[in-house]
Amino acid sequence: MKKKLGIIVLSAIILAACGGKEATTATVSKGEYEKLKKGMSYEEVTELVGGSAGKENEIDENITEYEFEGEGGVEDKSSVSLMFKNGKLDTIMETGLLKKEEKDERKFLSSVDYEVMEDTTNKKQNGKYIRVKLPSTEEYLYTFTPEDVAKYLVEKYKNEGYDAIWINIHASGEEHLLSTRAAYTQKGLAMTGANKTGELVTE
Known part of the structure; x- marks a missing residue:
């Protein structure tokens, strides 16, 4: 009986040694x-x-x-x-351990957006003059740049029959960001100093 008990105890010790500790x-x-x-x-x-x-x-x-x-x-x-x-x-x-994660409550704009502040046409030169304002960065989150807006406007008016377009872009606080122009025709190239139509000429 003692011999049998000794075998059981030894077996338990061996199993414990083989099993080891589980990683916590x-x-x-x-x-x-x-x-x-x-x-x-x-x-x-x-x-x-x-x-x-x-x-x-x-x-x-x-x-x-x-x-x-x-x-x-x-x-x-x-x-x-x-x-x-x-x-x-x-x-x-x-x-999230030491400080709360700051959440951006601004609305995200996924495409080009702007507010037209001035939109005129010079009939003598057949040119389009447009001044726009970008959305407030305090209210909106976006990744497009003033150049992206200018390219969008050039594309928007290219089939309107103008020879050239002049664009002024401002921030929401009226800070001037970009002045540029582009030509639609050969006449427009001479007017803007551009090398090719659709090209932005930035001052």
């Missing part, structure tokens, strides 16, 4: 985040936060990114991203 996935608190320092090894980080990262991304043979979930952050969902270069902590980033 850690979260990073504010206090732990503030203790992270460049130059730390991954082992030092895992010892500090009490476990391994939830995600690992090997960018190349020298750079690896580890991502941890945040704990007790100012946002409901927070995360910490650590970039290791040659085995040492190189970049430390957080989202």
Whole structure:
């Protein structure tokens, strides 16, 4: 009976040794985040936060990114991203752990937009004169430039029978951004000094 019991105990010890410990996935608190320092090894980080990262991304043979979930952050969902270069902590980033993510409340404009402030025609020169204002950057978010607006206007009026077009573009606060012109005809080329029709000549 004692011999049988000894075998059972020994078997349990062997199984425990073979099984080992399961890696613990850690979260990073504010206090732990503030203790992270460049130059730390991954082992030092895992010892500090009490476990391994939830995600690992090997960018190349020298750079690896580890991502941890945040704990007790100012946002409901927070995360910490650590970039290791040659085995040492190189970049430390957080989202929603220490400060709230700033949300842009501006409306997004996906296409060229503007407000016409002046629109006249010089019948003698057969030229189009137009002055426009771009949307307020405090209210709207957009990626088009004054040059994009000018090209749009040149294209818009190219079949209206004009020889040339003159364009002035202002910011919402009346700041002057661009003055340009373009020709539609041979006569317009002489009037604007352009080398070819449709080309913007900027002052």
